[in-house]
Amino acid sequence: MGRQAMPTGALQEFLRKETERILGACTKCGKCFEACPMTRYSPQLPGADSKAVATGVLGLLSGGEGSPEALAWASVCVRSGSCVPACPDNVDPKMMMRIARMIASGGLGGPRRIPVRDDRDYFDRVRAFANLQLTEDEIRDWM
Amino acid sequence: MSEKIIFWYGCNVLRHGDIIHSCLDILRLLGIDARPAGGPDYCCGSVKDANQAAADGMARRTVTKFNDLHRARVVAWCPSCHAHMNGFMGQAYRPEFGLTYFVDTLYEHRAALSALLKHPVPMRILLHKHLGFNDKVAVNARVPELLRLIPGVEVVEDGYAAPGYMCASLSSVPAAMEDMIRETLRLVAVHRADAVVTVYHQCYRELCGLEPHANTKTFNYVQLLAQSMGLQYEDEYKAWKKAGPNAGAVIGKKRIEQVGVQFFERALLPELVKRPLGLDPKPRSDPNEGSVTGDG
Numbered sequence: 001m002g003r004q005a006m007p008t009g010a011l012q013e014f015l016r017k018e019t020e021r022i023l024g025a026c027t028k029c030g031k032c033f034e035a036c037p038m039t040r041y042s043p044q045l046p047g048a049d050s051k052a053v054a055t056g057v058l059g060l061l062s063g064g065e066g067s068p069e070a071l072a073w074a075s076v077c078v079r080s081g082s083c084v085p086a087c088p089d090n091v092d093p094k095m096m097m098r099i100a101r102m103i104a105s106g107g108l109g110g111p112r113r114i115p116v117r118d119d120r121d122y123f124d125r126v127r128a129f130a131n132l133q134l135t136e137d138e139i140r141d142w143m
Numbered sequence: 144m145s146e147k148i149i150f151w152y153g154c155n156v157l158r159h160g161d162i163i164h165s166c167l168d169i170l171r172l173l174g175i176d177a178r179p180a181g182g183p184d185y186c187c188g189s190v191k192d193a194n195q196a197a198a199d200g201m202a203r204r205t206v207t208k209f210n211d212l213h214r215a216r217v218v219a220w221c222p223s224c225h226a227h228m229n230g231f232m233g234q235a236y237r238p239e240f241g242l243t244y245f246v247d248t249l250y251e252h253r254a255a256l257s258a259l260l261k262h263p264v265p266m267r268i269l270l271h272k273h274l275g276f277n278d279k280v281a282v283n284a285r286v287p288e289l290l291r292l293i294p295g296v297e298v299v300e301d302g303y304a305a306p307g308y309m310c311a312s313l314s315s316v317p318a319a320m321e322d323m324i325r326e327t328l329r330l331v332a333v334h335r336a337d338a339v340v341t342v343y344h345q346c347y348r349e350l351c352g353l354e355p356h357a358n359t360k361t362f363n364y365v366q367l368l369a370q371s372m373g374l375q376y377e378d379e380y381k382a383w384k385k386a387g388p389n390a391g392a393v394i395g396k397k398r399i400e401q402v403g404v405q406f407f408e409r410a411l412l413p414e415l416v417k418r419p420l421g422l423d424p425k426p427r428s429d430p431n432e433g434s435v436t437g438d439g
Contacts, residue, residue, distance in 0.1 A: 008200055015231075041318050079312060107192050127157075129411070132402060
């Protein structure tokens with residue numbers, strides 16, 4: 001008997017549930033922000049109130065606009081993960097910031113609030129490098 | 144009986160055919176039956192954070208394609224693919240396979256791997272590390288262990304790890320990229336290292352430009368394993384980076400025409416010419432200085 005095809009939309013549903021979990025678990029202590037090695041790369045963030053920044057991120061996750069500091073933090077997050085062990089409530093702040101970035105970049109349907117690099121050649125560039133380095137058989141059988 | 148796996152190499156490592164071919168040879172020599180899969184049709188979708196409708200479709204498509212290959216294990220080369228499968232795709236859809244990172248597969252087979260590393264590679268190495276992903280797979284400890292299996296290799300002890308998953312993530316924060324490059328070069332000098340060695344392909348893409356532009360040798364760790372095993376795949380990407388504005392001549396007219404001359408000049412050449420951020424100003428005699436200015 002064949003497998004049933006998986007209906008699309010499950011990833012967005014997973015993100016919605018993760019967002020709910022994070023909103024329920026985070027106590028806005030700001031330890032994640034304090035542990036981040038990237039905050040010094042945004043002029044808005046050094047000296048910012050960590051609790052207020054965390055509150056701004058949760059505002060973004062709950063459908064609000066997010067504070068300027070929350071958006072600035074989302075802009076420089078590169079998934080270092082230093083926030084994860086700093087969190088006393090097992091929120092997984094790396095996931096929190098990933099979803100915040102998705103929202104802030106317009107990935108879940110809202111407006112784009114942070115700069116996003118649109119690389120129209122991304123996949124064509126990958127294919128071109130493959131054409132330069134792999135044989136026709138390898139491209140047919142591996143890609 | 145050999146284990147049958149899918150070797151999920153990802154997308155961007157397709158710049159480095161020698162790395163893909165070496166990985167496949169290494170797996171074969173370790174007695175593993177690897178079915179390669181990668182490129183845009185197997186993309187994890189992590190590059191589509193700004194379009195989750197697209198990312199969702201890509202996640203479903205890729206999990207389904209792997210399920211249909213009926214192999215019990217997927218071995219991932221790319222840390223972003225690995226993390227995205229574990230953290231997102233595999234949570235949303237129903238993978239019918241286990242997932243292992245390539246470094247862990249080598250580590251699991253390190254006794255057999257050691258026996259294959261016969262040719263000395265005399266080199267004092269600074270391993271280029273990142274903070275991200277190390278919480279998923281202990282790459283920052285395991286890759287040095289693997290490299291030390293190579294006769295002649297010395298890995299210097301250094302605690303620096305750059306922010307992010309791979310260097311590519313720093314491209315959105317140029318000041319962080321500049322700091323990472325400067326710190327890497329400083330550590331090469333402090334430790335009197337012969338070369339910088341990367342774990343990830345995206346770091347290699349960024350850092351191999353140090354060879355023509357900062358006189359600092361750069362390798363990916365798989366290239367050194369391959370060298371010690373006697374595998375001989377040419378590192379064409381590095382040769383193109385060294386050629387800079389003359390990369391087209393090195394690649395050759397026929398291959399350039401295969402990808403399209405205009406596309407090559409617009410989308411590939413700027414990357415090959417690009418100078419790593421954070422270096423001192425170019426000397427006037429820089430042989431790689433060309434009219435194409437790079438993409439950032």
